[in-house]
Amino acid sequence: MIKLVTKNKNKWVVTSAWPYVNAIPHLGNLIGSTLSADVFARFLRMKGDEVVFVSGSDSHGTPISIEAKKLNVPAEELAFKYHNIIKDLHEKWQISFDNYTITHNPIHIEFVKKMYLDIQKNGYILEKEIESLYCKQDDLFLPDRFVEGICPHCNFEDARGDQCDNCQRLLTPLDLIKPKCAVCGHTPTIKKTKHWYLDLPKLQDRLKNLIEENEIIPANARQMCLNSIAEGLPERAITRDLEWGIPAPFENAEDKTIYVWFEAVLGYITAVKEWAEKLINDPDKFNYFWNDPTTKTVFFIGKDNIIFHLIVFPALLLAYNDNKKESEKLVLPYNVSSTEWLMYENQKFSKSRGIGIWIDEALELAPLDYWRFSLVYNRMEKSDASFLWSEFDNNNKILNDVIGNFIHRSMTFINKQFNNKIPEKIEPDEVDKAFILKITSISKKVGDLLEKFELRKALREIVNFGRDGNVYLNEKAPWHLIKKNKKAAGYVFNLCAQASYALAVLLSPFIPGTSEKILSYLNTSKLSELIWDSISENSLKAGHFIKKPEPLFQKLDIEEIKQKYEQLKEGKPNEGEKEIISYDEFKKLDIRVALVEKVEKVPKADKLYNLSIDLGTEKRTLVAGLAEHYKIEDLQGKKIVVLTNLEPRKLKGILSKGMLLAAVENDKVSILILDRDLPPGARIE
Ligand SMILES: [Zn+2]
Ligand SMILES: [Zn+2]
Known part of the structure; x- marks a missing residue:
């Protein structure tokens, strides 16, 4: 291999936002973070730069612990189950992570604890006693999503303790009207509790300078951060009364954990540490990247995450770096690449309403590269866009x-x-x-x-x-x-x-x-x-042998894919559970033997045949997707099995009356035929 001599070989830590562990990402999440970061990381590697590309599943916090409580399983078990699914999906999307990890891992947990103790030592942690909602039934404080109620701003009935999904305003549990415990539904009481806060006001001026001095970050992100600083940064609570999470390391904080937002973001650091120590067995590579002021760290995120990455994360780094030797300081963010929202056919993605495409579904609908291409080709760089x-x-x-x-x-x-x-x-x-x-x-x-x-x-x-x-x-x-x-x-x-x-x-x-x-x-x-x-005009020498090419792409039948998508959405709610039908319901199905008299290809449809069939008492036309599985002569004269009282459907302009029955497994198809000869029209019971 030719070693490339590069004049300016850069060091990069490329990262993408951490998917929350209890939800499979949708296409908007993917292009907003992981896929864009992957394109960038692959490009840098090809340029000869040094790159480590990391992310992982954000595993702590309230949604997963509520689900675990409801299912009565340990949160850890549930988190790892989902983490493995997401990790596997990223591999299928060919996201070239050097490390895709999870925040529930010992390297992350130990690092977070140590980092917060250092931040406390440096004088950036405050303690405050506050009033908080508390459920007597569950013996539980109710932070964030552990409490639901009516939004005080818009009267939306299903607002949560951290945010209202209707008006998008950030809330605290005490803001909610008629609050209810999300686990048991009881009305909570108010109880005093102590929490630890990050002293953001103390860091405000340094953060302002940092943003102003950084000439790389996009103008809209800079403005958003400067506005937020101008309004005055509040002290932010970094602890929660929750069991599931990283134990807060402070004295007398034994029953507290670190607020998920304030530790997942540190995963960018620990994922590199884990990669260096565990995956490449070269622990020094961690310092090589994170303790070098020339390393460029870049964060691929959605626009809602800008403040967190350009204010909160650097605030934690600044607070930690105080009183550290130069060689121990963590490098401050180089840039964020944020995207606007992706919609689906001009509607908001919504799992519950079945709107949008999730990354597992997409791969069932079309091959990978069509998605990768399409998502980047329409990437939401300047404004919201629709799939x-x-x-x-x-x-x-x-x-x-x-x-x-x-x-x-x-x-x-x-x-x-x-x-x-x-x-x-x-x-x-x-x-x-x-x-x-x-x-x-x-x-x-x-x-x-x-x-x-x-x-x-x-x-x-x-x-x-x-x-x-x-x-x-x-x-x-x-x-x-x-x-x-x-x-x-x-x-x-x-x-x-x-x-x-x-x-x-x-x-x-x-x-x-x-x-x-x-x-x-x-x-x-x-x-x-x-x-x-x-690339040059001499990349391939004259006389070099090439192979016989196959077509690189195929023409996708969008109508067919859309139909498959609809089926996928209709099928989703019942996934896993089989519906039981009564004998009377079964008897409604009129299934009969039919003789195939004639088979023709359907023009402009590679997969369809037009079948003329004899049902004994009448003749009919059927359209069936068999062209890729059977030759015309293999079907002609065969006795098949047909559901005859299905609502007629038009396919490529032909009215298909009935449905041929076949067994299907992956892309193999086998039509049902009779074991003994019976005349057309014989009923299947
Ligand atoms: Zn609201
Ligand atoms: Zn409760």
């Missing part, structure tokens, strides 16, 4: 028509006309020269955008480069040129092969699976060895 099926369809066309088509046509031509060998170079003409300039300048152009965290623009620039490739091909028309001048035609394909390689490099942070395919067809470097600056 639209029409856009998803359009993005599929871009992949097919712009990227897939260019690479496939170029490589197929080289295979057929030049015996799988990259053709030779000749003297370029003006058109060639213009295209060469595009090839040699593209990685800088895209790289500059990525360095400015403009992921969406960067991907669009790559698509434009694909378009330039198609324009070049069409302008040169080598399929005509080859009849007069084979060498000149060959040179066109030489350059198209170089451009295909360029696309493999450029796309690899975004859709690594596709890049891998392109590289394998080009019979060149592995994905893990790709170097960002390796």
Whole structure:
């Protein structure tokens, strides 16, 4: 492997917001944090920078402990169960974490305790006695979500002790009208309790300077933070009367835990520590990254998290760093990359109302790279945006028509006309020269955008480069040129092969699976060895053998995917429980033997057959998705089993009356046939 000599090799800690452990992230969460961070981390690695990319499941706090109390299982067990599901999903999305951990781990817990003791020693912790809601039935203080009631601002009935979901205002439990315990429903009483507070007012001026001096952070984030500082930062309670969490290390705080918001954020530090100590067995790598003032830490988060990452987190770092040697100070945030909200077809994502797509569902609907591409292509960088099926369809066309088509046509031509060998170079003409300039300048152009965290623009620039490739091909028309001048035609394909390689490099942070395919067809470097600056007009030498390419993408049937999505949503509430039906209900199903008389393909539908069937007393038309599973001649003349009294449905303009019964497992299909011969119309009972 060629070792790249870089002048400015940077050190990066790339992080994405910690998903709360009791919910699977949805597409908006993913592009707002993890996926964007992954694209960025992959790009930096290819540039030759040193990168550690971490995140994890936020496992403490009230939602998980309420659920655990209701299910009567230990919170820890529940947290790890969900953590493993989320971790597995991130692997399926090819998120290239160096460490995806969980806050309930010994390294994190010990570090948090020690850090807060140091912060206390440095004089930034206050103690206060306050009144708090308390449930006698459960013998429990009721912080945050442990209490529900009516919002004092908008009268919303289901407001929680930390926030009203209707008007979005932040609340404290004592604000609620008619408060109720979320565990048992009883009305709580008021009891005095002591809590520990972070003295944010004392850090206010230093935080202000920090924000003002940082020229990298986006203007809107800076303004939001400065406004918040101008209003005056309040003292913030960092302890809770909760069992599930990190024990507060302060004297006389034995029954308190650290408020989840004030420890999950420290996971950015401890995840690197755990990676260094446990995963790569090189504990010094922790200090190498976190104790070096030149390390760039960057946080990919939703816009609601800006204050927490640019004020609260740096406040904790400043408070900790006081009285520390230079070599022990933790580096302050370099930048945040925040996104606006993603909606689903102009509606808010809502699990309970079944609106939106969750990251486990998405992978059941379409292959990974179509999602990765589409989410970054429409990333919510400047304003809120909606996931639209029409856009998803359009993005599929871009992949097919712009990227897939260019690479496939170029490589197929080289295979057929030049015996799988990259053709030779000749003297370029003006058109060639213009295209060469595009090839040699593209990685800088895209790289500059990525360095400015403009992921969406960067991907669009790559698509434009694909378009330039198609324009070049069409302008040169080598399929005509080859009849007069084979060498000149060959040179066109030489350059198209170089451009295909360029696309493999450029796309690899975004859709690594596709890049891998392109590289394998080009019979060149592995994905893990790709170097960002390796694109030139000579990336592939003349005479280099390439392989026979397969199409990179397929045309997705959006209507079919939408239907599958609807089914997924309808099926969700009953997942896991089987409904029992009575014999009378079963008897309503009119299932009969039918003879298949004729089978035809349905035009413009790759998967559908149009079946003419005989039911003994009548003939009917059925549309069935069997074309990928059975040949026409295998079905003709066969006796099959049909549900005849199903509501007729129009498919691709054909009215289908009834449903053919078949067994389905993953992508295998087997139609039901009779074990003994019976005439059409015989009833199944
Ligand atoms: Zn409200
Ligand atoms: Zn209670």
